[in-house]
Amino acid sequence: MSFYVTTPIYYVNAAPHLGHAYTTIAADVMARHHRQRGEATFFLTGTDEHGEPVADAAHALGVTPQELADRNAERFKALAPQIEASNDFFIRTTDPQHMTKVQEVLTRVRENGFVYEGTYEGWYCPRCADFKAENEIDEGNRCPIHHIELTREQEDSYFFKLSAFQERLEALYAERTDFVLPRTRYNEALSFIRSGLRDVPLSRHKLTWGVPVPWDTEHVFYVWFDALLNYYSALSYAPAPAGLPEDESADLLKTFWPPSYHLIGKDILRFHAVYWPALLMAAELELPEHMLVHGFLLMDGEKMSKSLGNVLDPFAVIERFGADALRFYLLRDVPLGQDGSVSTASFEQRYESELANELGNLASRTIAMIGRYRDGTIAPGEVDAVLREDFLGLSEGVSECLDRAELTLALDEIWQRVRRLNRYVEEQAPWQLAKEPTRAGDLDLVLRTLAEGIRCVTVLLWPYIPTSAERLLAALGAPGLSLAGAALGTGGIEQVEPLEPLFPKDRGERELQSGEGTVA
Ligand code: MSP
Numbered sequence: 001m002s003f004y005v006t007t008p009i010y011y012v013n014a015a016p017h018l019g020h021a022y023t024t025i026a027a028d029v030m031a032r033h034h035r036q037r038g039e040a041t042f043f044l045t046g047t048d049e050h051g052e053p054v055a056d057a058a059h060a061l062g063v064t065p066q067e068l069a070d071r072n073a074e075r076f077k078a079l080a081p082q083i084e085a086s087n088d089f090f091i092r093t094t095d096p097q098h099m100t101k102v103q104e105v106l107t108r109v110r111e112n113g114f115v116y117e118g119t120y121e122g123w124y125c126p127r128c129a130d131f132k133a134e135n136e137i138d139e140g141n142r143c144p145i146h147h148i149e150l151t152r153e154q155e156d157s158y159f160f161k162l163s164a165f166q167e168r169l170e171a172l173y174a175e176r177t178d179f180v181l182p183r184t185r186y187n188e189a190l191s192f193i194r195s196g197l198r199d200v201p202l203s204r205h206k207l208t209w210g211v212p213v214p215w216d217t218e219h220v221f222y223v224w225f226d227a228l229l230n231y232y233s234a235l236s237y238a239p240a241p242a243g244l245p246e247d248e249s250a251d252l253l254k255t256f257w258p259p260s261y262h263l264i265g266k267d268i269l270r271f272h273a274v275y276w277p278a279l280l281m282a283a284e285l286e287l288p289e290h291m292l293v294h295g296f297l298l299m300d301g302e303k304m305s306k307s308l309g310n311v312l313d314p315f316a317v318i319e320r321f322g323a324d325a326l327r328f329y330l331l332r333d334v335p336l337g338q339d340g341s342v343s344t345a346s347f348e349q350r351y352e353s354e355l356a357n358e359l360g361n362l363a364s365r366t367i368a369m370i371g372r373y374r375d376g377t378i379a380p381g382e383v384d385a386v387l388r389e390d391f392l393g394l395s396e397g398v399s400e401c402l403d404r405a406e407l408t409l410a411l412d413e414i415w416q417r418v419r420r421l422n423r424y425v426e427e428q429a430p431w432q433l434a435k436e437p438t439r440a441g442d443l444d445l446v447l448r449t450l451a452e453g454i455r456c457v458t459v460l461l462w463p464y465i466p467t468s469a470e471r472l473l474a475a476l477g478a479p480g481l482s483l484a485g486a487a488l489g490t491g492g493i494e495q496v497e498p499l500e501p502l503f504p505k506d507r508g509e510r511e512l513q514s515g516e517g518t519v520a
Contacts, residue, residue: 001037001039001040002039002040002041002042002248002255002256002260003030003031003034003039003040003041003042003260004041004042004043004044004235004256004257004258004259004260004261005027005030005031005034005041005042005043005044005259005260005261005262005263006027006043006044006045006231006259006261006262006263007023007024007027007044007045007263008023008048008262008263008264008265008268009045009046009047009048009091009093009227009230010045010046010047010048010076011047011048011053011054012047012048012049012054012068012069012071012072012073012076013053013054013056013057013058013068013072014057014072015072015075016075016076016079016314017313017314018297018313018314018317018330018342019265019296019297020076020079021079021083021314021326021330022294022297022330022334023263023264023265023294024045024079024080024083024085024087025083025085025326025327025330025331026263026292026294026330026331026336026407027043027045027085027261027263028043028083028084028085028086028087028327028463029327029331029402029407029463029464030043030261030263030402030405030407030463031043031086031087031463032086032462032463032466033398033399033402033463033483035086036459036462036463036481036482036483037399037483038482038483038484040241040244040245040248040255040256041088041241042088042089042235042238042241042252042255042256043085043086043087043088044087044088044089044091044230044231044234044238045076045080045085045087045090045091046076046089046090046091046092046093046230046234047069047072047073047076047077047090047091047092047093048093048223048227048230049065049069049073049092049093049094050065050093050094050209050210050211050220050223050226050227051129051207051209051210051222051223051224051226051227052126052129052207052209052223053126053127053128053129053223054068054069054209055207055209056126065209066094069092069094073092076090077090079314082314082315082318082323083314083318083323083326083327084323084324084327084466084467086466088238088241089234089238089239091230091233091234091238093211093226093227093230095237097233097236097237098229098230098233098234098237099211099226101229101232101233101236101237102211102221102225102226102229102233103211103212103213103214105229105232105233105283105285106202106213106221106225106229106283107214107215108283108284109160109279109282109283110158110215112282112283112284113161114160114161114164114282115158115159115160115161115202116158116159116161117156117157117158117159118156118157118158118159118199119154119155119156119157120153120154120155120156120157120159120201121152121153121154122152122153123137123141123150123151123152123153124150124151124152124153125143125145125146125148125150125151126151127143127145127146127148128143128145128146128267129222129223129224130224131153131200131201132150133198137150145267155204155205155206156205157201157202157203157204157205157219157222158201158202158203158213158216158219159199159200159201159202160199160200160201160202160225160275160278160279160282161199161282162197162198162199162200162274162275162278163196163197163198163199164278164282165197165277165278165281165282166193166196166197168278168281169193169197169274169277169278170190170193170194172277172287173186173189173190173193178290178404179273179277179287179289179290179291180269180273180290180291180293181290181291181292181293181337181404181405182292182293182337184337185266185269185273185293185337186273188269189269189270189273189274192270192273192274193274197274197278200222200275201222202221202222202225203216203219203220203221203222204219204220204221204222204223205218205219207220208220210222210223210226211226224271224275225275225279228271228272228275228276228279229279231259231262231288232253232257232285235252235253235256235257236252236253238252240252257285257286258285258286258287258288258289259288259289260288260289260290261288261289261290261291261292261405262276262288262290262291262292263291263292263294263405264291264292264293264294265293265294265295265296266293266294266295266296267296269293272291273291273293276288290405292336292337292405293337294336294337295334295337295338295339295340296339296340297330297334297339297340297341297342298339298340298341298342314326317347321347321351321503322467322468322503323467324355324464324465324466324467324468325347325351325355325465325503327464327465328350328354328355328411328464328465329342329346329347329350329351330342331407331408331411331464332350332354332408332411332412332415333346333347333350334408335408335409336405336406336407336408351503352505354415355465355502355503356501356503356504356505358415358418358419358422359418359457359461359502359503360501360502360503362418362421362422362425362454363454363472363475363499363502364499364501364502365425366425366447366450366451366454367451367475367476367496367497367498367499368498369430369431369434369447370447370451370496371496371498372434373430373434373443373447374443374444374447376495376496376497377494377495378444378447378448378451378493378494378495378496379444379448380492380494381444381445381448382445382489383445383448383449383452383453383488383489384424384445384446384449387420387421387424387449387453387488388488388489390417390420391417391453391456391487391488394413394414394417394456394460394486394487394488395456395459395460395483395486395487397410397413398410398413398414398460399483401413411461411464414457414460414461417453417456417457418457420453421450421453421454421457424446424449424450424453425450428442428446430443430446430447430450433446448493449488451476451491451493451496452488452489452491452493453488454472454476455473455476455478455491455493456486456487456488456491458472458473458476459473459480459481459482459483459485459486460483460486462481468502468503471499471502472499472502474497475496475497475498475499476491476493476496477493477494477495477496477497478491478492478493
């Protein structure tokens, strides 16, 4: 059993913002969850460094594309540990091994008869690095995403025979209705396919910043083909993840290909859901199992982006509240798949009411009561049958949700149990039981059940809030993270240790939102 999850590779034309952090965090939750299941897991992220978006940004700054790429790739690399991303590799498309692989695969595509020479004429958005069909153009020949004027391009290109895959793609979608999730995006991709596929440029003649076309070095590959192939090339030269058995480490492509999940934003659906499977078919490679398409994080109703200057600064949020709070907020507040508005007010509200009160206080109170009434010790025995019933099937339910990439739903399943534990404290009132010596056994049962319940939800919360979860599990003296141990009553907690507040309420006043310029 293996699991391979990817994020899009990020353009290095600007510094990372919350929209990028969002996808990486979602992929990280999936990767961590599968590691908890004991599966061989590979989690890939990285940077997309060729093409016009980067060349143009570098030109505007008066630096070479490579200099800009080096500078910003470092920032994306640095973001990963800050948001607690446990990626196994960070690919850069300027890695020579990647470039060689791109040439190799696309040469095979040509040898298989899916490349021809021609002339492209049409509308082009240099920021999307995308050729736009007539029905995708806003008034005034503008890009519907970037609102900039499109350019009219005419150039000699090599073309990829996308049209040859019309029937095979339709058959793929008919057979695998969960190839693209959620369903609305599946429908969108399918209707694009049904509307009739046209061949697409595979190379650029005017650009020099890219992977050279080996059979005609006057051309570089169109950046999207170079970029998509990162998911494949990375496994051919990345080091094996620590702890992977030797026989699975020798050839990562053999162990991990095809990808289990590509996580992408809705703006790059067509490249992934249409071009990518066609390209893989043309290269005779196995197709990914699923792609999960998420919506945009919005501020003031607009896609959050550097060029629009409306970003919630992930670094400021992390500095003030910690990465766990950011991770939790993004996956709790914005159902993955839909667009969602984020705001500092809703962030602070969730932090306070859910993390600090419902989870943090529950943990602190419970540990404090075990300290006060029982000197930190849990008497061995069964857990409360009522709670056992309420927790039945929880970890299986969470796994099922995550298999369908329902990250928000899985978190909600867990959180319902956090709330159940809070109600249990109120119902049982351990502080009353502690006053009645004849009910010592009941107090033991309640404290044991609470500690066990907190342990279970925390094991399940670990993919979402890894640092806080590890702290809490350490305080419970039960650091095990395996999902198999997430059933109520299996933890055998004996002794708990005092715990500093997990989510302190007073976090200073640093401004969380930043305008244009401050994140450049
Ligand atoms: N380089 C291409 C992807 C190539 S993958 C083979 C690219 N890069 S990007 O940096 O522009 O965007 C990367 C991802 O970030 C996309 O999935 C995009 O949807 C996502 N986001 C950028 N802004 C976003 C929001 N405001 N909200 C959520 N995600 C957004 O496209």
